[in-house]
Amino acid sequence: MADLSERVRASLAGRYTIERELGRGGMATVYLTRDLKHDRPVALKVLRPELAAVLGAERFLREIRLTAQLQHPHILTLIDSGAADGFLYYVMPYVEGESLRQRLEREGQLPLDEALRITRAIASALDFAHARGVIHRDIKPENIMLHQGEPMVADFGIALAVSSAGRERLTEPGLSLVTPAYMSLEQASAEPRLDGRTDQYSLACVLYEMLAGEPPYTGPTAQAIIAKRLSEPIPHLRTVRDVPEAVERAVTKALAKAPADRYATADQFVAALAPGVRGFSVPRHALRIRAKLRAGAVIAAAALVVAVLLALLGRGGPQGAPVAAARHSQLTFEGTVIEAELSPSGELLAYISQLHDTQQLLVRDLKGGTTVKLAQLGAVHGSLRWSPDGSVLLYAGLDSVGQYVTETFPRLGGTPRPLPRWGAFAAWSPNGARLAQWLGGAGQPRHRIFLTTLATGDTSAVAVLDSVGFIASGDWSPTGSWLALLATSESRARWGLWTVAVDGSGWQRVVEDSVPLSPPRWSPSGDGVYYLRGNELRRIRVTSNGRPDGVPGAVQTGLQWSGSGGVSITADGGKLAYIRSIGSSNLWLATTDHPGKGARFATTRLTRGTASKSLPHLSPDRQSLAFVKEENGRNIFTLPISGGEPRQITFTGAVASDPAWSPDGHALAFCTNVGGVIKVQTVAVEGKDERTYGRTEASSSCELAWAPGPRIIYQRPGNRSFHVLDPVGETEAPLVGNDSLGWMFQPLYSPDGERVAIWWNRMAPRSQSEATGVWVISLKDSSNDSSHFLVHRGLSHPLGWSADGRSVYVQGEGSNDILLVPATGGKATLVGTQPFENAYCIPIERGGGLTLLCVVDEGTADAWMIENFDPGAASGSGVLR
Template sequence: MRTYEQLAEALAGRYRIERELGRGGMAVVFLAHDLKHSRQVAVKVLDQDLGGPALADRFFREIGIAARLTHPNILPLYDSGEAAGRLFYVTPYLEGESLRAWLERERRLKFDDAVSLACEIADALDYAHRQGVIHRDIKPDNILISDGHAIVADFGIATALAADESRLTGTGLVLGTRRYMSPEQALADKVDGRSDIYGLACVLYECLVGEPPSSTGFAILPGSPGARDLTRTLQGVKPSVPRHIVAAIERGLAPLPENRHQRAADFKRALLADPGARKGSRQLLIAAVAGAAVLIAAAVLSRSRAPAGPVHLEYLPLTNFSESATSPALSPDGRMLAFILGESTFYGPGQIYVKQLPDGEPVQLTRDDLLKLSPKFSRDGSRITYGTLGATGWETWEVPVLGGQPRLFLANAEGLTWIGGGAGPSQVLYSEMTGRDVQMRIVTSTETRASHRTVYMPPETGMAHRSYLSPDRKNVLLIEMDYYSWLPCRLVPFDGSSPGKPVGPPRSQCTDAAWSPDGKWMYFSANAGNGFHIWRQRFPEGTPEQVTSGVTEEEGIEMSANGRSFITSIGTRQSTIWVHDARGDRQITSEGHGMLPSISPDGRKLYYLVRAGGRESYISGGLWVADLESGQRQRLVPNFLMQTYDISDDGRSVVFVAADDTTRSPIWIASLDGRSAPRRLVRSDAMQAFFGAGDEVIFAAREAEKNFVFRVRTDGSELRKLMPASNLMGVSPDGQWLAVDVLTGESSDAVMIYPVAGGPPTVLCEKCGPPPSFERGPWPPRVSWSPDGRFIHLDLYQFPYAVPLSPGRAVPALSQSGLRSDAEVAALPGARRIQQEKAFAGPNPNMYAFTKVSIQRNIYRVPLK
């Protein structure tokens, strides 16, 4: 903050600064004299550097919108500007105090005073909402009391503090105050006036009880045990509170906007309603979600065609590493090869190498810990750009081919390719985060992001990662995924005029693509159910043909300049499952690709998946069980390929997610003794499912392009939506707590523990460590509990830990910001580090399962007919 003297000097001639009135979380407030109008005013100077003309323009635009509000319960805005390098705005100076000061002095208000103030605030909100203005930060600090009436201050300020709309609705930035924040605002989702109604319900609750209902802004679920606790608290502290007031507050605190009052005027009417007319209103109905299946017709393509590749010609090796070489790229003249020495064919640890073809020695160009992907040569062949994923999210870096220091080339950019552009600045094609959930779109611009425009915009849960322009510059092949899986490749027009259509093998996972030099063929690296192989399809309407086959897999593809061959990374991978116990480390599986192990509560059985198929999901496999004493193994629930699963504590049942023929992922439940057929529990497009308390199942599923957590009885009844959430990792043994991974679209996610009955979550980590590479298969959840609830297992950063829990607790005592490093996890009382990285927790800290993954790949040139 600049000094008092600097501010006074900057505003001289307009305002005479007299003294400081107070400080808040974002501003310092000064009493000043308006020299032109000879009146006392409050000058609020933002105590943060917003920097840049674009941000300042947005601030003044939003302030201008709010300044047009004229209502007796809204504090007017007189002026705004920039002084001493800070943005400021001017309001009337009101004699009186804030509601916060009143509450700090009295703690609770009289019933009539509280309801009267809430009605006046509702009037102000209703008026502002009808003008299209949302407050976003309703709290006692922003409500002034003047002559006994409520005056709402700071309309438009929260909105003005965002650089653009994506910062308000995207992942990673939450504006507002957590104690009064609606669930959608706390998740950085889109908000409307119903978010302000939530804040007002929090304020009224605090006026009556003396403290807000939540310390983080996550709602108490109506009709749940948490809601009954809210009722008891209200009526225990204020026995005279009418039932219709309790019902109004409960509805205002509903976690889903559609279950709240839809307008602030409705909230006011609920407060003023005749209690007799409201009999039974406290019980709110949460609409059950009817899981109507959406059938997606898939064209049945002939599989009888012979592979188009020259299977009798010998592949030419271009690298010969004992490790793995992936992500090949050719220089424009075809004389140099760039690649990543590392396991992952998507992103992962590794270093950029370059070699002269055919027999030059590989030269290492990078030496750092960044996760890397997709190297490409510049137009003149002098530089190599490559994507990275680090603390600042997706970026593109560049390094000279002849060696030198790598440097940042373009922020918020990944999968970059050079597409020419004539004599002017070079044009590039790349993927960037939009700020909405994990959404990534394909855009084109110059190297400096000039002439920026969108080529393809996927759904909010879609991520378009790689893109390739056709030789005639009219079409683009692109690679995309969603929460569940890589999707088929897509063909879109370069002018962005339509979303295009899927191409390549149908219902496949496509991870890379290329054009033949004449533009007549499209090539794909895709898994159509038998592993990743190279396919091709004649442009634009040909039938997909498989080019390579066999026990190896081929990922990544780069065409030669003459179109007579392509290069790709060819190799194998195997995953075996091991168990650590009192006898040490023991290998349990030796065949197939084992993954997702889980140990029974008594430590006698190991459940796991064996990879198979897999074209509808990152994870797909058959369920097996191994007896850890005898070594006998058995396939369970045949004819189903599962994406996730959870075994009941008694070992009799399994609940699992499995893709169906419509590409949806419903939830099934089955007995493990095979005496009854598996039964579809819900048709929702699900991601994870776990057994909860009693006969409940808790699951995460997508609805209208949003992710939510639901619960349902094991007989399929009482389906209820609980809360919005990005990713469900687990449920505590008593079924009362949920572990949720909040995706940010960056290299780090946030992990929260939520009570099923509603209420504020516990933050475990706000910026956890980056997830492991996809290449090593599905990793353990960041959070899980021992079956007896005595330990919580935390794998938040580099190492896993087992932390003892006090009886009745689901998490250890933590600070509000959670755990920020492995050192802080290790410092928790009784914490024990598990010596095996990425261990799947067992019934106690001395027993766990883990996988050993063997990957070996090299780069080959494959001739074409």
């Protein structure tokens, strides 16, 4: 095998670099490999030589290419395949995580809800492939990867390719292509006409093992397992574990010996699994306990069970009718999509693509495939909405100087029409005659929703309750009576969905969560709202008076939501679009000895892997970097700037900001979630000394910096102003006296600690210094306007100070240019253009040269569509439990 590794290494040099062997299976050896063209880790799988010898390259490669067409949230797609030096190989994404087999070896059995969640995800992938005529043929725990907890089916179609390419010749001893413990009888008997029901059988075996701790049939040899399957009855789950009767019945049916006795599709199998659907019964031991209760208690318990069953059943609807499977399809392929909106007819997709700080508004004809660019947008988008009749597209947001923009575009391009500007977010009334807008900024009534009649310009205002918090986005109900709104608390890490009548009455919180939520979207019938939570699409029913009806339930899982945008739904409720991402970022260095226009940077990678990282922050001695890594939560790590292995500093997973080094480099300050409230905390870099500043109250989007004195400046809730905290005495004071002047972000202390460079959308009325941009504030008298200096206008970001404290580095607006601006204002000088496509960099002076510390976005985000996304919506039973 060592010889094979060397042959592979030599033959693929220039395309792939093999780093190490990951494992061996019945068909292939797997290597962790570096894709040199895209500089990413991949899994290279090389077929065993004896298998490759009998297959032949041409037919194997022809068959395996069919699997490259499978694009689904729960399928690891084929990246590459080929033949070289007598061996056959294929390449798939490398998943940082573990296989289901590894988890089962560690835990033995899984919780019922978790086992069903994994089964649902795999079934959705199988149905997607089966609808396209592709059968997996080797579903087993080893081929199910858990990427950030989400199941991903690996080697999809590989067994098919092997079988199709060499069925007549695979007779040599030792060539076991499929694991017998999960193989259906028809597959074991080499039945040539296999269909999706063989995968359903294998999936039922996997679910049985997740619940029981071992497959339904075991034995020392493949022959022994197959003999048991032929001669013994199907084992019952409830003999080894308490599960709902519906689960046992569904698994038993899916394990039927004859394909005709199983479910027609994997989706029907999953539908039959849902606990609480018809046939659910309380386990017998529970019935015996309840028989001893007093009669009154029995009646009360029975009433509770009925109520729970009604909730789980979705309050009625036809029972037992099979539902069509959801169908997933990718709509865009740029990898840079941050917002998408499906037209009411489902024929057009409007979307915003962002590269660097540049945003483009595009419309794609989903039938014809043509794409039209409508506009290059301002800096911050708020809402993107089709009019109810689909004739125009509404865009609301902020322009490059922080002013509101609200305009409509003809559906296929043309001159935009400006509309009244009352905020950065907007929603159409169901008849398209009125517009709701909100998000007032500094100098405007912030807690108002403005309703404008477009024909006349008449505008009325709805007051927002203080308890609602910051309203981010929303939707107008199909009935015309209600708004549904997404709000975040000012100081608590809480997200909420609210309803309010358009006359301002009846504020109701229908969902509250500690996990970020997407903006809500009403169902076409107006009886509920859909939203995204993590990787789930959820629905909460809403009564005619705006109140929640029951609890939220998941209707789709494993969506890999990007965290950007929300969902859009066609007028008939049949299709839904959202942004799906594969997020990852890594740290890089870029250096040049000759800063200035045309400067050439040499780049060095500091980290690898698919986890997301934050911007790195350099220690005072310039030897170490501190950053946040998102893996099992958000934690702080340090890394030598010369490279090496990251060292974990925090372990709570609750870090809510980038870290800031103490002036002596011995500690780090950061914001953290403490019981749902964002607090400032410090931790020693060496050791475990931690201190939480209990009186602090930070913004949920907290930013901070640490300067000599000592002084920690951190972002407060409300208008996102800053307070200066004494970490010794725990006293604090506002950075500026009037926090209504506008939001502040990205504070950077000067080298002497006496000034702060900050981005400020200062829009104070009647102020001659009113402007959005990079400001420098003197801490000697920061409450005095005379100590505030605008050094660079627009949406350019402050990046750092020059070593002498005389200038501030800023990133050019809408570009990758790095500029040096005098701290008292003046002409900006170009010092270089950062060399990465999508990155954020901090400049560090190095003698006469310049080093950039960068976090480079290596992820992708595209628009996806789900057809039949809520199959049970019409009957009221489409919620997964």
